[in-house]
Amino acid sequence: MKFWKLYREEKITKEQLRYQRLKSVLDKLGLSIPDEMIYKLSDEYIQHLSSYNHLFPNTIEILKYLKPKYNLHIITNGFQEIQDRKLQKSGIDGFFEYVINSETAGVKKPNPKIFQAALDYAEVAATNAIMIGDSLEADILGAKAVGFQTLHFNSHKEELHDFCPIIHDLSEIKTFL
Numbered sequence: 001m002k003f004w005k006l007y008r009e010e011k012i013t014k015e016q017l018r019y020q021r022l023k024s025v026l027d028k029l030g031l032s033i034p035d036e037m038i039y040k041l042s043d044e045y046i047q048h049l050s051s052y053n054h055l056f057p058n059t060i061e062i063l064k065y066l067k068p069k070y071n072l073h074i075i076t077n078g079f080q081e082i083q084d085r086k087l088q089k090s091g092i093d094g095f096f097e098y099v100i101n102s103e104t105a106g107v108k109k110p111n112p113k114i115f116q117a118a119l120d121y122a123e124v125a126a127t128n129a130i131m132i133g134d135s136l137e138a139d140i141l142g143a144k145a146v147g148f149q150t151l152h153f154n155s156h157k158e159e160l161h162d163f164c165p166i167i168h169d170l171s172e173i174k175t176f177l
Helices: 002-008 014-028 035-049 059-066 080-090 112-122 136-146 170-176
Strands: 073-076 098-101 130-133 149-153
Touching (some): 002 014, 002 136, 014 035, 059 170, 073 080, 080 098, 098 112, 112 136, 130 136, 136 149, 149 170
Parallel strands (some): 073 098, 130 149
16 A cells, blocks of 8 residues: 555555555565566566456445446546556446556546546536545545545545545445435
């Protein structure tokens, strides 16, 4: 999470993120691995990561509930080459009209420009949009700064706050729409 925060804040590059998150673990384990091997392992990790298709409980059910009523989109700081494959492998790619990622938007959440890009793609005003996100900083505060309504899916057990309603299970979304 530390390196994702640095990446989000544009303090490190995508390549540095991929290298440093692996190097730091190896260092903590006291393993001395040549940089070439770290880059190779990082590449293999990225290839394997796209086969990971774990979904939170009630994901499919809530998407089936939402899809006929709302236009669904994703805004992500995740790498495009991973996100597309993860959505396909998990079977949820058909629920979303657009996937706006930080690489194509040129900025990362919580930068307002990525949220504005999503609104432009969706052709909707921020006041008619809701961001349901799992990161208080990147998703909730970023979206609120642009005028979105927000709902915090607190899957990481972040501290409670008063910025917006908080849910702990995706099925709770129904009570807010």
